[in-house]
Amino acid sequence: MSKFDALFRSIKEKAKVVDDVIFELLPEKEPEELYEATRHYPLAGGKRVRPFVVLTAAEAVGGDWRKALYPAAAIEILHTYTLIHDDIMDMDETRRGRATxxxxxxxxxxxxxxxxxxxxxxxxxxxxxxxxxKIVEIVRAIARAGIEICxxxxxxxxxxxxxxxxIEEYLKMIDGKTAALFDASAKIGGIIGTDNQEYIQALSKYGRNVGMAFQIWDDVLDLIADEKKLGKPVGSDIRKGKKTLIVAHFFQHASEEDKAEFLKVFGKYAGDVKGKGIIEEDIREEVAKVIELLKKYGSIDYASRFAKNLVKEAKEALKVLPESEARKNLELLADFIVEREY
Amino acid sequence: MSKFDALFRSIKEKAKVVDDVIFELLPEKEPEELYEATRHYPLAGGKRVRPFVVLTAAEAVGGDWRKALYPAAAIEILHTYTLIHDDIMDMDETRRGRATxxxxxxxxxxxxxxxxxxxxxxxxxxxxxxxxxKIVEIVRAIARAGIEICxxxxxxxxxxxxxxxxIEEYLKMIDGKTAALFDASAKIGGIIGTDNQEYIQALSKYGRNVGMAFQIWDDVLDLIADEKKLGKPVGSDIRKGKKTLIVAHFFQHASEEDKAEFLKVFGKYAGDVKGKGIIEEDIREEVAKVIELLKKYGSIDYASRFAKNLVKEAKEALKVLPESEARKNLELLADFIVEREY
Structure with missing residues (x-):
């Protein structure tokens, strides 16, 4: 039994109801291929975390979460649409175990x-x-999140x-790309559940922080996680040359020599390296050395602390709401984000 | 002096005011390249016909057209966004005289x-x-037009x-791709200007018909227009193999022999033919023969009559509205759509 069991149960329960709405909104209809393509990622699974935030935020301010079902499904569909377009831009070939x-x-x-x-x-x-x-406020929140995401x-x-x-540039980037939609999710739940502006603002802050922490922790996990749990090689972001908070911190603190060492490996194995005579074991060794460099300057710890601090602030923000099971679940979700191992 | 002078004056006047709103909504800001890209087509000109329909529809039902300015600008921005994505899909290299x-x-x-x-x-x-x-109704009208366009x-x-x-398939296609947005434009103007549902429905029908006629007349012009006025060679749709109402009509009526003749040229010169030893004069001759085939079965006349009939119905629909200068301008716009030579 883990402290997250009740949270996971609630996420699963709500995901089921949300999925009915998602597939009502993305039905099997003509033009067949077009609608099939829209259903591809939703059918591949996913935890529906953002819809969970919408629904639970509505509950946490004393509202009826069922009234938030359409906006919750809308948020997940928005998230999925950005994944489809991002995958084109990144030329990614697989997602959730399926072809993109x-x-x-x-x-x-x-x-x-x-x-x-x-x-x-x-x-x-x-x-x-x-x-x-309220619908106008919801539309505006979604549209503005859409702008920030782009x-x-x-x-x-x-x-x-x-x-x-x-570090500043990196934070600005994830503020838009990831945090804006979590912010909108929590805010929209609030708008539906209450007229209390203080509550709505608290939820918005919670969402913003949780979204930032979510992204930063993803980047930390890439370097410290168990490969089997993560489902990809440790340091795959290093191979791809992904600019994370960890990398930004390192560049702000490392010696010129160590930076030069780092850049020899960083981004060197982006894309397909098969058939180029590059041996996987050699890459692993190089990446491991680079991770040691990041550790030398405390960059991984820095990002980890940064994410944990965001989560602390997220939970702090919720304190203005009355205590409830829903508020408890939002707090647990925040904890889970920086305690998860995958 | 043409019968359209007053209409053109009104279109120009309103376009000026709409443009201020468009560029307020798409400002010069960070990330610089992203916002520059959004401003690229709006800066290249264009008549702002759809915003004109929104604003004039609001007037025609006794409303204040200034209240419709944001939705009018929104409709033009929507139209422009579809052009950007369509240009990617069609691999078009120029639009409005600029690189795409x-x-x-x-x-x-x-x-x-x-x-x-x-x-x-x-x-x-x-x-x-x-x-x-009203805003909720406007958002819904835009979103549903967006769905139909896709x-x-x-x-x-x-x-x-x-x-x-x-013919049926072609009409269904332009009903979504072109007519839906004209429908939404007129309808939104109506929503802003009145609560009279009969008026709003009349405007919606007007827009739908005008949009269909606009697309069909574009296809007719490609075959009958003066090259200098049109700015592209006669029959460029034939070269590209574009499926128009004219082609659909031809295929429903022509002999097998004539169809085979047609297909020898249809779509044969899609894309770049330069440097392939193909002589422009030869293409012109081939295309001219094909146009004769279309004439033989009355296919161009059929499409022309079809468009003119749609315009007649569009104007008919407006008859429930009180007479006014705005209504007159909407009628003139409908006429212009099937009388224009470019």
């Missing part, structure tokens, strides 16, 4: 499937059984052209 | 610029100074894999 949408249906259909899903998001948002005033993704694309980025 | 967005900034930035613009569309819609109930574009992509399509 553009690998199966081609880039054109993948662009279009994402575009269609984003339209569905807003249509779904208008279906929430709440006042028109800005964050543009920064991320721009990062690829550079050796490194500053 | 993906040619200048790459496919990734073009996908992202479109996505950002689509978020801006919904944020802008919520800014209209009307009741929350469905229409998916059909259009699917058409590329075939020799021809039926």
């Amino acid at each position: 949408v553009h690998k199966v249906w081609g880039i054109n259909m993948a662009i279009l499937a994402g575009d269609l899903m984003y339209s569905v998001v807003f249509d779904a948002a208008t279906k929430a059984p709440v006042s028109a005033e 800005e964050g993704q543009a920064l991320d694309l721009e990062f690829e052209t550079r050796d490194t980025v500053t | 967005v993906h040619k200048v900034w790459g496919i990734n930035m073009a996908i992202l610029a479109g996505d950002l613009m689509y978020s801006v569309v919904f944020d802008a819609a919520t800014k209209a100074p009307v009741s929350a109930e 469905e229409g574009q998916a059909l259009d992509l699917e058409f590329e894999t075939r020799d021809t399509v039926t």
Whole structure:
């Protein structure tokens, strides 16, 4: 038994109900291939964490979570649409153990499937059984998160052209790319559940912090996790040259010599290295050395502490809400984000 | 002096005011390249016909067109975002005399610029100074048009894999790809200007018909227009193998022999034929022969009559509205659509 058992049960229960709405919004219909493409990732599973935040936030302010079902499904569909378009941009070939949408249906259909899903998001948002005033606030929150996500993704694309980025630049990027949608999720739950602006703001802050922590912890896990649990080689971000908080910290503190050592390996094994006479064991050894460099400057610890601190602040923000099982679950979710091993 | 002078004056006047809002919504800001990409097509000009329909529809039902400015700008931004994504899908290299967005900034930035613009569309819609109930209706109308546009574009992509399509299939495709947004434009103007559902429905029907006629007349012009006015060679759709109402009609009526003759040329000169030893004069001659085939079965006349009939019905629909200068301008716009020579 883990301290997260009750949380996991609640996530699973809500995911089931959310999935019914997601597939109601993305039905099997004509044009067949287009709608199939929209259903591809939702059918591949996923924990539905963002919808869980929407629904539980509504509960945590004393609202009826069922009234938040359409916006919760909308948030997951929005998230999925960004995955489809990101996969095109990153030329990724697999996701959730399946071929990516553009690998199966081609880039054109993948662009279009994402575009269609984003339209569905807003249509779904208008279906929430709440006042028109609240729907307008929800639409605005979603649209502004959508704007922030694109800005964050543009920064991320721009990062690829550079050796490194500053801590500030990195934080700005994930603030848009990841945190904005968690913020919107919690906020929208709040809007549906209450008129208390203090509560809504607290939820918004909770979501923002949890979203940042989620991304940073992902980057930490890449370096410290058990490969079997993670399902990919340790340091795969190093191979790809991904600019993380850890890398940003390292570049702000390392000696010129160590930076030069680091850059010899960083991003060197992006994409397919098979058939190039490169031996996997040699890569592993090089990556392991680079991870030692990161440890030397405390960069992994720094990011880990940073994420844990964000989670602490996220839980702190929730203190203005009355105690409840829902609030407890939001707190547990925040803990889980920086305690998970995969 | 033409019968359209007053209409053109009104379009120009409104375009100026709309442009201020468009560039307020798509400012020069960070990330610089991303926002530059969003401004690329709006800066290249365009008549702003759809915003004109939104604003004039609001007037035609006795409303204040200024209240419709944000939704009008939103509709143009939506239209522009679909152009950016369509240009990627069609691998088009120029638009409005400029390099396409993906040619200048790459496919990734073009996908992202479109996505950002689509978020801006919904944020802008919520800014209209009307009741929350009306904003929800506007958001829904935009989202549903967005869905129809994607469905229409998916059909259009699917058409590329075939020799021809039926009249019914073609009409379904442009109903989504082109007519849905004109429908939404007129309807949204109506929603803002009145509570009279009969008026709103009349405007919606007007928009739908005008949108269909607009697309069909575009296809007719490709075959009958003066090259200098049109700015591209006569029959360029034939070269590309574009499935139009004209082609659909031809395939439903021509002899097997004539169909075979047609297919020898249809779509044969898609893309770049330079440097392949193909002489422009020979293409022109072949295309001219094919156009004679289309004339033999009355296919161009059929499409022309079809478009003119749609315009007649569009104007008929407006008859429930009180007479006014705005209504007159909507009628003139409908006429212009099937009388224009470019």
